[in-house]
Amino acid sequence: MLILALALTGLLGGGVFAVLTxxxxxxxxxxxxxxxxxxxxxxxxxxxxxxxxxxxxxxxxxxxxxxxxxxxxxxxxxxxxxxxxxxxxxxxxxxxxxxxxxxxxxxxxxxxxxxxxxxxxxxxxxxxxxxxxxxxxxxxxxxxxxPAVAPSEPSAPNTRQNLIVGLVFGLALGIAGAVARSVLDTRIRSESELRLVTDAPLLGAIHFDQETSKKPLLTQTSLQSPRAESFRQLRTNLQFANVSGHAKTVLVTSSLPGEGKSTTATNLAIAMAQAGQSVCLIDADLRRPMVGEYLGLDMTAGLTTLLVGAADVNDVLQAWGEDNLYVLTSGMIPPNPSELLGSDEMKILVSKLEDVFDAVVIDAPPLLPVTDAAVLSQHVGGVVVVVDAQRSRNHDLEKSLNALSMVGSNILGIVMNRLPQKGPDAYAYSAYGAYTSDTTKSSPDIKNRRTGRKSEQEVSEDGIHGLGRPATTLPARSAHRFPSGPWDPTNEEQ
Missing domain, CATH: 3.30.70.1130 (EIF_2_alpha)
Structure with a gap:
């Protein structure tokens, strides 16, 4: 595109020069x-x-x-x-x-x-x-x-020559610019460029969608869309990466803000819950929390409330959707996020949640601006690093992986986000894109289930986030309920 644009610009410049001369x-x-x-x-x-x-x-x-x-x-x-x-x-x-x-x-x-x-x-x-x-x-x-004779035609400008010179000059400038851009551009836009930085497994490739900013959730898109299939593939690959089963808690982070770690963590948790697992999603980004905003949940009480011992875990966990997905929002933003996330209370909380849920997904802050994610990674079974194919650069990812390696974190793999669906940098999956069906229009019940919302009748019976049970309590199953009483993170019996 750069070569073509500059070649046409040179051709246009040659024509303009011929006209104005x-x-x-x-x-x-x-x-x-x-x-x-x-x-x-x-x-x-x-x-x-x-x-x-x-x-x-x-x-x-x-x-x-x-x-x-x-x-x-x-x-x-x-x-x-x-x-x-x-x-x-x-x-x-x-x-x-x-x-x-x-x-x-x-x-x-x-x-x-x-x-x-x-x-x-x-x-x-x-x-x-x-x-x-x-x-x-x-x-x-x-x-x-x-003898000198008055010429009948002007010798200059030579329109044809000017056009050729302009085209050649623009073409040469475009080729030089393309080569310079290729050499100087250190963005990670494909798996081959990712391999220049790390040998960590590529767990998933999330396709870029123009509607992502308006509809970030997996339940807001067609079940057979490339984006939905990307998260299902991520869920499957993560199971193979964790074949030993030691990493029940997965921490999702990125190198810099804005690479899509929060949407990736949220949709990964939704995909796991849709597969029949009981999942707890924790918003541990205590600086710019986004999970509660995406899911439309109350963010006044959550993780920070538990870590300071001001509430019971059953009072702050919020159920979401028709599947076994429970969300622990960030709560009030504290002045010392790193200390809270690296505390023994956080370690004990993660351990207790692992005993109750099949999987725990944690949305953590980016690695380079703050140390929160590196500190928290020591309390989890594995770390997944999100790489934005439009923004992430080699040196940033290299620094992030080195930061995780220094604290002994278990890096499960990489998720490439915002990959184009077409072009040389497009990922392999698109074979079944033509078989999408707009089933969200089939019935109100299916539409409400995919968007994580209830019908008006259900809301009136059970409350805003009831879904057949109180919004701030765990399901009435002994395997999925904490002991009653105030939450004490130092009490091993609890």
Missing amino acids: KPTYTADTQLFVAIQNSGTVQELQQGNTFSQARVQSYVKIVDSPAVLQPVIDSLGLALSAEELAGRVTATTELNTVLINITVADPSAVQASAIAEATAKSLIKTVESLEEPKNNGPSPISLSIIK
Whole structure:
């Protein structure tokens, strides 16, 4: 695209230059230099050599004031000798006695008149310079053999030549720019570029969708869309990456803000819950929490409320959707996020949640701006790093992975986000994209289930987030309920 754009720009520039350039007409005349004396063949050869040597000097004096000032006076030109010299060009070919005089001027008639007058002035000047001291005839004779004629067409601008030059220049500039962009651009836009930084497994590739900013949740898109399939594939690959089963808690983070870690963590939890697992999603980004906002949940009480011992875990966990998905929002933003996330209370909380749920997904802050994610990664079974194919750069990802390695984190793999669905950087999955079906319009019940919302009748019966049970309590199953009473993170019996 860059090469094509610059090539077309160069072509357009050449055309604009040709249109804006004033026409210039060129007239030329030719003079022959001869020796006046005749004699033997040897004398003629010597005279010819002498003429050729003198011709070079005559060419040099064509643009001198001695030649051009008489031209200005005879034609009444409003030019100085120096200005007229810029329009007059004199040349000669090697081993000849011919002098070519070329004049360029906006007027065709004036160009021919100046060329003719310059030739005549040169003849007079040479005769004067070569005149013997005894007032005899000049040994050198100049004569006009090609009179100047007013040209019928301008010699400049050459539209075709300008277009070709503009196209070639733009094409060369585009190629240079493309090469420079390829060399200087360190963004990770494909799996091959990811392999230049790390050998960590590529767990998933999330396709870019224009509607993602408006509809970030997996339940807000078609079940068979490429984006939905990407998260199901991520869920499956994560199971294989965690084949030993030690990483029940997965921490999702990124190198920098805005790479899509929160939406990835949220949709991963939804995909796991849709597969029949009981999942707890924790918003541990205590600086810019987004999970509660995406899911439309109360964020006034949550993780920070538990860590300071101000609430019971059953009071802050919120059920979401028709599946076994429970969300622990961030709660109030504390002044010391790193200390809270690295505390023993956080470690014990994660351990207790692992005993209750099949999987725990934690949305953590980015790695490079703050140390929260690196500190929290020591309390979880594995870490998944989200890489934005439009923004992430090699050195940023390398620093992030080094930060995790320094604290001994278990890096499960990489998730590439915002990959294009078409083009050279598109990921492999798109084979079943044509088989999508808009089932969200089939019935209100299915639509409400996919968006995580209830019908008006269900809301009136069970409350805003009831879904058949109180919004802030766990399901009435012994395997999924904490002991009653205030939450004490230091109480191992609880």
